[in-house]
Amino acid sequence: VLNRNRNYNAETVVALAGSDLAQYYRAALLCFLLFASGVSALPFAAGRAPVLGRLLTAEGVSCGAQLLSEYFAYFGLQILAFLPLLPLLRETFAGLLPALFFATALQFLLYELAEGLLAGAFLQLFAGIFLAFLSGCFYPLAFFPARMQALSRELPSGQCFRYLEQLLAGAALQDLARQSAVLLLWTLAFLLLSLALRAERRER
Secondary structure: OOOHHHOOOOOOOOOOOOOOHHHHHHHHHHHHHHHHHHHHHHHHHHOOOHHHHHHHHHOOOOHHHHHHHHHHHHHHHHHHHHHHHHHHHHHHOOOHHHHHHHHHHHHHHHHHHOOOHHHHHHHHHHHHHHHHHHHOOOOOHHHOOHHHHHHHHHOHHHHHHHHHHHHHOOOOHHHHHHHHHHHHHHHHHHHHHHHHHHHHHHOO
8 A cells, every 4th residue: 555645745845035025026027028028129129221231331330339339229219218216216227237238138138139120039038038037037947947047147148037036125226236246247248249240140
């Protein structure tokens, strides 16, 4: 006769050790908005004509200068889009900038990877939802298997979420200097990858 009391192991999951649920989901919502906001850049991406890029190159404007000008124009638009959050974030709004740099550079890279505007929009939407899920925006990471938790913490998207979580928990900006530097390094890496993709496409 089987002992039914030994057919399973009971495990108590502590979802948010030392954290407030409302505060956690505030960070999760903000992180999801950052990741998914790339879809709103579709009109901006539509105005980037390859012919114009070649004309500017012929006039002496390098590919890197073109990409940086486009990126900072897009970054400025995203700041304007997030300005309505200023009354809610108040003094923490300045701390949002590293995460915004990171998210916009990632979105810029995704548009460079896509072969067309429709593909770019779908890629932005899919990547935004997938990264938000994997980062713990929909469910606390404690509910995920241990390997997925470790993967989430190592991914740049997970690092961004952890940064926002600490920021909204009231951590001082100087205490988040290391996390900010990591996000800015990822921003630089994404921009360099975007530049390499654009340069390779121009040579075809």
